[in-house]
Amino acid sequence: MALLQNHIAVVTGAGGGIGRAIALGYAREGARVAALDIDPAAASETAKQIKGAGGKADGFALDVSNRADCNAIAKRIADEIGRVSILVNNAGITRRSGIGGDAETVAREWDDIIGVNLNGVFNVTHAFLAPLRASKGRIVNLGSIQSFVHVRTPSSPAYTASKHGVLGFTRALAAELGKDGVRVNAIGPGLIETAINANARANHPEMIKTFIDHTPLGRAGQPEDIVGPAIFLASDLSAYVTGSIVMADGGYRTV
Numbered sequence: 001m002a003l004l005q006n007h008i009a010v011v012t013g014a015g016g017g018i019g020r021a022i023a024l025g026y027a028r029e030g031a032r033v034a035a036l037d038i039d040p041a042a043a044s045e046t047a048k049q050i051k052g053a054g055g056k057a058d059g060f061a062l063d064v065s066n067r068a069d070c071n072a073i074a075k076r077i078a079d080e081i082g083r084v085s086i087l088v089n090n091a092g093i094t095r096r097s098g099i100g101g102d103a104e105t106v107a108r109e110w111d112d113i114i115g116v117n118l119n120g121v122f123n124v125t126h127a128f129l130a131p132l133r134a135s136k137g138r139i140v141n142l143g144s145i146q147s148f149v150h151v152r153t154p155s156s157p158a159y160t161a162s163k164h165g166v167l168g169f170t171r172a173l174a175a176e177l178g179k180d181g182v183r184v185n186a187i188g189p190g191l192i193e194t195a196i197n198a199n200a201r202a203n204h205p206e207m208i209k210t211f212i213d214h215t216p217l218g219r220a221g222q223p224e225d226i227v228g229p230a231i232f233l234a235s236d237l238s239a240y241v242t243g244s245i246v247m248a249d250g251g252y253r254t255v
């Protein structure tokens with residue numbers, strides 16, 4: 001029996017990387033998937049791949065930083081697809097300049113990153129709260145090693161702050177929504193090879209080496225490495241798990 005049969009899952013940032021892998025994985029487990037992405041063609045491509053593999057999916061354009069659009073898409077999905085029971089807040093962006101750069105750039109990056117990585121998680125969660133409550137749903141948020149520490153490689157304070165915020169929001173929601181039967185957890189990926197770090201991988205091999213040298217499993221992760229934890233947290237396998245973060249980081253945080 002598939003693990004996510006009869007579920008409707010919304011995945012943000014599902015047009016590529018980890019989000020697409022989770023969307024495909026959920027569909028393999030029987031969920032009907034709404035793939036949301038700021039890039040509508042990428043969202044449609046994910047839905048096409050799912051349908052090509054025999055699954056059920058639709059692609060929608062959504063910028064998670066736009067609160068009104070989040071509310072509108074929640075209404076549209078309720079009308080056109082049905083009651084959402086799984087939400088994956090995956091959309092995220094990063095920048096790699098520290099606090100000491102050009103003042104205007106640093107301030108813009110702060111606004112952009114907090115707007116997507118933290119406000120976006122609130123916007124989408126709030127928009128889908130009613131169906132998630134009604135279905136005793138499951139929320140899975142994408143945290144990071146940077147939910148705990150600022151990494152050894154160039155990164156932005158805004159990214160670290162946003163991912164600490166995602167973990168805090170995960171715990172707060174788990175506490176508030178537990179009585180409704182809604183479970184809220186996070187996944188903390190290590191270095192996963194996706195577009196978000198393509199430039200660093202191409203142009204800063206020393207940065208990648210620092211990361212891998214610090215990773216007990218000795219390799220970078222692939223988007224597929226996040227799919228198992230994401231299925232676990234969305235399925236009844238994790239029926240008594242809430243407010244947790246599952247680290248999928250090759251052991252990075254243990255050393």
Ligand SMILES: NC(=O)c1ccc[n+]([C@@H]2O[C@H](COP(=O)([O-])OP(=O)(O)OC[C@H]3O[C@@H](n4cnc5c(N)ncnc54)[C@H](O)[C@@H]3O)[C@@H](O)[C@H]2O)c1
Pocket residue numbers: 012013014015016017018019036037038039042062063064065089090091092093116120142143144145188189190191192193194195196197
């Ligand atoms: N790749 C890693 O090493 C890594 C590590 C830790 C955490 N994460 C987190 O995992 C999540 C997915 O990252 P990824 O590596 O797959 O990145 P990615 O860049 O490959 O994919 C991100 C997707 O989000 C979409 N997106 C960007 N801004 C958006 C917005 N405003 N609204 C809707 N969609 C938007 C992009 O179009 C893209 O399809 C992010 O939250 C990221 O912070 C990634």
